[in-house]
Amino acid sequence: MAGNNTNIELITIGGSAGSLPVVLKIIKSLPASFKVPIVIVIHRQRNVSSELVKILNNSSASKKIIEPDDKETIGDSCIYLAPQNYHLLIEKDRTFSLDYSEAVLFSRPSIDVTFESAARVYKKKLAAVLLTGANSDGTTGLSTVVHRGGIAVAQDPSTAEYPAMPLSAVRNVKELTVLSPEGIVKFLAALMSNGK
Amino acid sequence: MTTQKADITEDELDEMLNVVNTTYGYDFSDYSRASMQRRVSRFMDTAGYKTAVDLTFQLKKDRSVFDYFLQRITVNVTEMFRDPAFYKVIRQEVLPVLASYPIIKIWHAGCSSGEEVFSMAILLSEAGLLKRSRIYATDVNPYNVEKAKKGILPLNVMKEYNENYIQSGGQNDFASYYTSLYNNAIIRKDLRENILFSQHNLVTDQAFNEFQIILCRNVMIYFNRRLQNRVIHLFNDSLSTFGYLALGIKESLLFTDLQNKFEVVSKDEKVFRRIK
Numbered sequence: 001m002a003g004n005n006t007n008i009e010l011i012t013i014g015g016s017a018g019s020l021p022v023v024l025k026i027i028k029s030l031p032a033s034f035k036v037p038i039v040i041v042i043h044r045q046r047n048v049s050s051e052l053v054k055i056l057n058n059s060s061a062s063k064k065i066i067e068p069d070d071k072e073t074i075g076d077s078c079i080y081l082a083p084q085n086y087h088l089l090i091e092k093d094r095t096f097s098l099d100y101s102e103a104v105l106f107s108r109p110s111i112d113v114t115f116e117s118a119a120r121v122y123k124k125k126l127a128a129v130l131l132t133g134a135n136s137d138g139t140t141g142l143s144t145v146v147h148r149g150g151i152a153v154a155q156d157p158s159t160a161e162y163p164a165m166p167l168s169a170v171r172n173v174k175e176l177t178v179l180s181p182e183g184i185v186k187f188l189a190a191l192m193s194n195g196k
Numbered sequence: 197m198t199t200q201k202a203d204i205t206e207d208e209l210d211e212m213l214n215v216v217n218t219t220y221g222y223d224f225s226d227y228s229r230a231s232m233q234r235r236v237s238r239f240m241d242t243a244g245y246k247t248a249v250d251l252t253f254q255l256k257k258d259r260s261v262f263d264y265f266l267q268r269i270t271v272n273v274t275e276m277f278r279d280p281a282f283y284k285v286i287r288q289e290v291l292p293v294l295a296s297y298p299i300i301k302i303w304h305a306g307c308s309s310g311e312e313v314f315s316m317a318i319l320l321s322e323a324g325l326l327k328r329s330r331i332y333a334t335d336v337n338p339y340n341v342e343k344a345k346k347g348i349l350p351l352n353v354m355k356e357y358n359e360n361y362i363q364s365g366g367q368n369d370f371a372s373y374y375t376s377l378y379n380n381a382i383i384r385k386d387l388r389e390n391i392l393f394s395q396h397n398l399v400t401d402q403a404f405n406e407f408q409i410i411l412c413r414n415v416m417i418y419f420n421r422r423l424q425n426r427v428i429h430l431f432n433d434s435l436s437t438f439g440y441l442a443l444g445i446k447e448s449l450l451f452t453d454l455q456n457k458f459e460v461v462s463k464d465e466k467v468f469r470r471i472k
Binding site: 067069070071072083086092095097099100101102120121 | 228230231233234271273414416418421424444447448450
């Protein structure tokens with residue numbers, strides 16, 4: 001497996017709406033004592049009010065999922081969801097910045113934008129996971145993560161409902177770890193127990 | 197697709213912004229770093245600058261490069277009736293109170309190309325308040341100000357704006373608010389009569405009037421906490437007592453030192469009221 005995963009301080013996860021079952025599985029299987037914060041970016045429709053944060057919160061009584069406000073500080077043991085219709089960026093002081101600029105690859109929030117910005121701040125202390133999805137969002141982001149010394153993981157395209165997104169990563173990202181959903185769950189659990 | 201994009205280090209960005217400030221008087225040093233870094237490297241990609249040093253040199257030397265830079269570096273994405281639930285709150289809770297003022301003074305700070313200003317003008321018109329409203333709409337980007345003055349929007353987005361309008365509680369025929377001409381929608385002139393568009397820089401310019409409501413939505417997200425705090429002071433100085441302050445739905449007063457001066461009118465839609 002790529003990289004030495006003892007010092008991960010942030011996990012980012014990206015996927016399209018179809019990745020929800022895998023995201024739910026990941027959240028449910030997190031150890032109750034997990035420390036490393038998680039930032040989730042899921043593509044959603046723009047002007048339809050979204051129940052996503054409710055769905056995620058109902059999935060797990062013990063862990064609260066937060067749609068952060070602008071300039072909120074990233075906290076240990078927190079799970080964050082990129083708010084609908086904004087890009088989610090991370091500042092050097094580990095606060096969030098929201099951004100309402102143009103969609104990237106028809107997506108806002110864009111997985112690339114969050115992964116790239118997280119990679120600049122967390123460098124080798126970042127693990128980024130790309131799940132099922134229908135375009136090529138996330139590929140550039142994972143490349144940046146690798147370039148800056150972090151760990152890049154993609155869902156095995158053969159297990160993905162919409163394989164285009166992880167497939168694009170498999171074709172273009174060097175040093176990519178490819179895992180089934182079960183593999184991703186185990187991998188993150190291992191990161192969590194080795195983490196801070 | 198995976199080619200590494202133009203990269204820029206912290207020091208290079210500092211130097212570039214410093215040159216822009218000393219040469220042209222635009223101070224971006226307290227803008228959100230993550231967003232600024234991203235926009236500058238995107239600008240370098242699209243405008244074909246290989247290194248930050250190249251761009252900094254050209255910015256210093258050539259005013260037209262700076263003009264283009266300014267146009268592209270600030271975010272100019274906006275829509276009419278963005279966040280319909282917000283406009284519902286304005287309609288139902290704010291305008292009935294503002295109706296008690298003989299003259300209603302409104303400041304749209306960071307108005308971009310004017311879409312949210314035109315939305316407000318429509319609400320005021322429907323409430324019968326437009327004639328006694330004075331709307332000051334400002335933006336840092338002179339290109340936006342010129343565009344907003346024209347009141348011309350692309351026709352192809354009006355369908356989506358119409359849906360936003362209906363969701364915001366609008367009951368009129370949305371198409372009656374503009375004239376279609378080729379691929380353009382021209383906002384009706386009487387809606388624009390009491391709007392004054394002008395250039396204003398929230399970073400360096402002062403308070404210029406006293407308002408009953410200030411709208412500054414999704415503008416301060418591009419600032420760091422220090423600058424956000426300063427701008428909230430500017431707004432506080434520019435509001436009448438019990439004046440309203442409307443921010444973007446993911447913006448907060450929690451990180452400012454004036455949060456006790458405001459009460460919450462709508463928690464979800466981020467509408468506040470000055471109480472002290």
